[in-house]
Amino acid sequence: MADPEIAAELEKLRAQINYHNYRYNTLDDPEISDYEYDQLFQKLKQLEAQHPELITPDSPTQRSGSQPLDKFRKVRHPSPILSLANAFGRAEAMDWYERVRKINPAVEKAEYVLEPKLDGLTVVLHYTDGIFTLGATRGDGIVGEDVTENIKTIPMLPLRIPVRGSEPPPASLVVRGEVFITKAEFEKLNRQLQERGEKPYLNPRNTAAGSLRQLDPSVSASRPLRMYIYQIVQSSNPLPLTQSGILDYLGRLGIPVNPLRWFAHSFEEAVEICEREGLKRHEWPYDADGIVIKINDLQLSGSLGVVGKDPRGQLAFKYPGTEVETKVLDIQVNVGRTGVLTPLALLQPVSIGGVIVRQATLHNFDFIQEKDIRIGDYVLVKRAGEVIPYILGSLPEKRDGSQQPFIVPQYCPSCGSQIEKNPEEVAYYCINASCPAQLSRTIENFASRPAMDIAGLGEQIAVQLTSAGLVKSVADLYRLSLPDLLKLEKFGLKKAQNLLDAIDASRHQPLERLIIGLGIHGIGEVSARKLADTFHDLDQLSSATAEALYQVEGIGPNLAQEILNWFSNEQNQQILADLKALGVWPTQNNQPLQASHQPLAGKVFVITGTLPSLSREDATKLIEANGGKVTGSVSSKTDYLLLGEDPGSKLAKAQQLGIPSLSEAELMELIQNN
Secondary structure, eight states: OOOHHHHHHHHHHHHHHHHHHIIIIISSOOSSOHHHHHHHHHHHHHHHHHOGGGOOTTSGGGSOSOOOOTTSOEEEOSSOOOOOOEEESHHHHHHHHHHHHHHOGGGGGOOEEEEEEEOSEEEEEEEETTEEEEEEEOTTSSEEEBOHHHHTTOTTSOSBOOOBTTBOOOSEEEEEEEEEOOHHHHHHHHHHHHHTTOOOOSOHHHHHHHHHSOSSHHHHHTSOOEEEEEEEEEESSOOOSBHHHHHHHHHHTTOOOOSOOEEESSHHHHHHHHHHHHTTGGGSSSOEEEEEEEESBHHHHHHTOEETTEETTEEEEEOOOOEEEEEEEEEEEEEOTTSEEEEEEEEEEEEETTEEEEEEEOOOHHHHHHHTOEETOEEEEEOSSOSSOEEEEEOGGGOOSOOEEOOOOSBOTTTOOBEEEOTTOSOEEEOOTTOGGGHHHHHHHHHSTTTTOOTTOOHHHHHHHHHTTSOSSGGGGGGOOHHHHHTSTTOOHHHHHHHHHHHHHGGGSOHHHHHHHTTOTTOOHHHHHHHHHHSOSHHHHHTOOHHHHHTSTTOOHHHHHHHHHHHHOHHHHHHHHHHHHTTOOOOOOOOOOOGGGSTTTTOEEEEESBOSSOOHHHHHHHHHHTTOEEESSOOTTOOEEEEOBSOOHHHHHHHHHTOOEEOHHHHHHHHHTO
């Protein structure tokens, strides 16, 4: 009879591991470190080894990975894409060696190939007659996600395997590898984001995974993704019988393989290499959390079989993260340029890997509460290539009673306004449109093309205007004078007059543009247009009830509350009064045409490629203004494909479904002739 307490503990462990599997593998948003996860997994394996009668088919030890997201087409792998057993240090590695040696004594004479365990996203690539035809994520090891178009954007990927000499590529080839971002390219990417006033990414691994799993391949193309292949899953051709031979063979085919690898004549030598290289791994160009030890003889490796989710012929020699213990002196709240409040731990200075660390990110307020991090706590801090070190958790056993729980502030530390939180989000933010901490961002948004479209007023000018104290709210833009601007650096008479002219011209923008410019959280172009069509000026919108807002298509309870909160803020009410007094008060008098009288009424369009004169945004507005609808993907319900230069896969899909294509000129003709 199974011990109920042990059974309950196992169930709790499985639930924890499944949850963190989902956060890491499916959402690419882990809540705990790899080290913490590995400790949970090791504990589960130990308990199941002691109580094999309690092992369940759905235990994390019996499978690999987590479920793929529904937003991608599912792809079944030709064979299971397995994980690896882990060893932390020499003792655990030798335990693994003794186990496999008992299964097959030939292991004593085995040689080993060692490869860095890259910290990225596992992918499975399919080639047919040398042509790349399919790319998928690992998913749950059996079924992955189709990310073919995204993988195609990686420059290192050969779309065609070149014929080299007399060795043609296999008719069918499936390989496995890792997509990653180098440390140097990750730092460059974050510098660019910070220069644009955007939030930097936390680490290369999550950035690589998130970049590849995008519905829009252009996002993947904009990221510095790299790839190394290390395994052949399936091939129609005979293959080398050693792992070193496989890597050499892949290299001959022109498929990228990691040039960094080691060869060991014995397992003892393999462990010595892992220990030696562990001191050098921070010099590697990419993040790696260990070294994979592989028996070079693939027949011998395969004869050892698989236990749970782990092939017995391979072992991941894992390195602990760079973690230190220090004290939280205080928790500071910063207000970002978008109004989001971010907590930051001020630490007792400590050296991590030769770098003095004085602060660490706390992610968000929920993280502080979940981890029970208090002011005065001793905490574990990790720094392993991240831009800002982060806290793994507190050490409650070291508390002496002087620690103070952190209380989420009710008011913005920059302007004193009450802060808000959307129930569906973790972030708290300040809704005051004139908050000093976010003022330049507010001005930049107000002047942006989707909003008031003030030519020449970008990020740099917005910072100049707010830093000089000339603009303290968006309304102040309409109070600017020529002498004001001529005081600013790099402002001559022509530049100053051009900016004033652009600001004055923006007075005539339609109501929906002004609504976007107000910066109400969650309100974009579509919802702004719906609000403008329903409430014909800001007087009506600002006095609208929640019930009236619910009647607007696309406005649910949470978004309605965001609108009510914004208009109830005293500082925002003053901005509205100033705008009205300055004559910036558009009204939406024109009623939309009846659908039956519009030339594109009931027609569904998909846009692909670059149009001669219209941006995708302008083309969408043109189609919608004439009664049509624009969707993102081609289906049997699509009426026309609006075709520009360099079209993507949508053209092939449209041709397959027999959907007609239109040029920009033909679209104009269709509108004019109906």
